Amino acid sequence: MTQTPIALRRHNHGLCVRSALASARALCGERGARLTPLRAQVLELVWQSHKPLGAYQLMDRLAEASTRRVAPPTVYRALDFLLEQGLIHRINGLNAYVGCPSPEHRHPNHFLLCRACGVAVELESEALTQTIQQNTKDAGFLLEHHSLEVTGLCPDCRSSAHD
Amino acid sequence: MTQTPIALRRHNHGLCVRSALASARALCGERGARLTPLRAQVLELVWQSHKPLGAYQLMDRLAEASTRRVAPPTVYRALDFLLEQGLIHRINGLNAYVGCPSPEHRHPNHFLLCRACGVAVELESEALTQTIQQNTKDAGFLLEHHSLEVTGLCPDCRSSAHD
DNA sequence: ACAATAAAGGTTATAGTGTAACATCTTTTA
DNA sequence: TAAAAGATGTTACACTATAACCTTTATTGT
Numbered sequence: 001m002t003q004t005p006i007a008l009r010r011h012n013h014g015l016c017v018r019s020a021l022a023s024a025r026a027l028c029g030e031r032g033a034r035l036t037p038l039r040a041q042v043l044e045l046v047w048q049s050h051k052p053l054g055a056y057q058l059m060d061r062l063a064e065a066s067t068r069r070v071a072p073p074t075v076y077r078a079l080d081f082l083l084e085q086g087l088i089h090r091i092n093g094l095n096a097y098v099g100c101p102s103p104e105h106r107h108p109n110h111f112l113l114c115r116a117c118g119v120a121v122e123l124e125s126e127a128l129t130q131t132i133q134q135n136t137k138d139a140g141f142l143l144e145h146h147s148l149e150v151t152g153l154c155p156d157c158r159s160s161a162h163d
Numbered sequence: 164m165t166q167t168p169i170a171l172r173r174h175n176h177g178l179c180v181r182s183a184l185a186s187a188r189a190l191c192g193e194r195g196a197r198l199t200p201l202r203a204q205v206l207e208l209v210w211q212s213h214k215p216l217g218a219y220q221l222m223d224r225l226a227e228a229s230t231r232r233v234a235p236p237t238v239y240r241a242l243d244f245l246l247e248q249g250l251i252h253r254i255n256g257l258n259a260y261v262g263c264p265s266p267e268h269r270h271p272n273h274f275l276l277c278r279a280c281g282v283a284v285e286l287e288s289e290a291l292t293q294t295i296q297q298n299t300k301d302a303g304f305l306l307e308h309h310s311l312e313v314t315g316l317c318p319d320c321r322s323s324a325h326d
Numbered sequence: 327a328c329a330a331t332a333a334a335g336g337t338t339a340t341a342g343t344g345t346a347a348c349a350t351c352t353t354t355t356a
Numbered sequence: 357t358a359a360a361a362g363a364t365g366t367t368a369c370a371c372t373a374t375a376a377c378c379t380t381t382a383t384t385g386t
Contacts, residue, residue: 233365
């Protein structure tokens, strides 16, 4: 029996944020990538919750925080950097971005998404990855990346749903 | 050993189109859904190849075919109908739409996508679906739908790649 | 230390994707 | 055949993302 993912448990979210920022600094340090103040700020905003946020939502929060006007390229460039470094993932079905809890190793985008509360839970299943690899191989494809987005109701929203 | 998917083989594509249209008519008939001339035309355009097409590409082809101006809602409404009926799928990673080869039964969106030639191959693997269901259940989620997009190189593009 | 270079960020404009709202036309139903 | 429902036309706009160019900041070589 696997443990309930942290995003679904009550937890001290400040720890998530600090841990994500610390990992990001460490990884970028190793790689010679520059986690500038702006990029760190965007990463922190993405990590405000376990719910994916859109680029324009992030832009608005960035603008609130900085008293100066923030234009789309500012946030998109930061997001591109964070995506390249594997520090965040893009949820295609939502046009939104969410922090990656294990950026130290490259891995596919596999998410459970609650349509009610918006929470995103990253799956890390070797069996799932292998099944996908096998199917890809059977069709003769060379696999480069894969993205799985499962939509439904998280345990909380499931139990409070009465319609 | 599974057979090579039809989208990857040389084949008489006219048969794909006619078969898709015939299935669509039959299914809509059974369901009391109205496959109007416009909707059938959009479905036929989507089926022009096994490569997903964007809404605006479809809109342009529709405009070419009809001598009159075609606005976005025209094509989006047709696409919405076709999606509801399970006659096409949306590829989120590409903002594009592709015909469904087996619309008679509801099934998840599982695709192999070639980044070079654009071909989309729909996977129909019970093992894959079950693995996803198991992972979803383990996290306590109620599964509603799932979408898998595997990007890579199809057999043809793989063998002609020499960089 | 300093010029040359590279990288990051600012700014303006615009491209690409999708929908709201309302009018008109067609089909179905009573 | 009138009323209602469904489909399409039309205009305007919202949301998501990028191109192009300029300024600022950081890094590198000397």
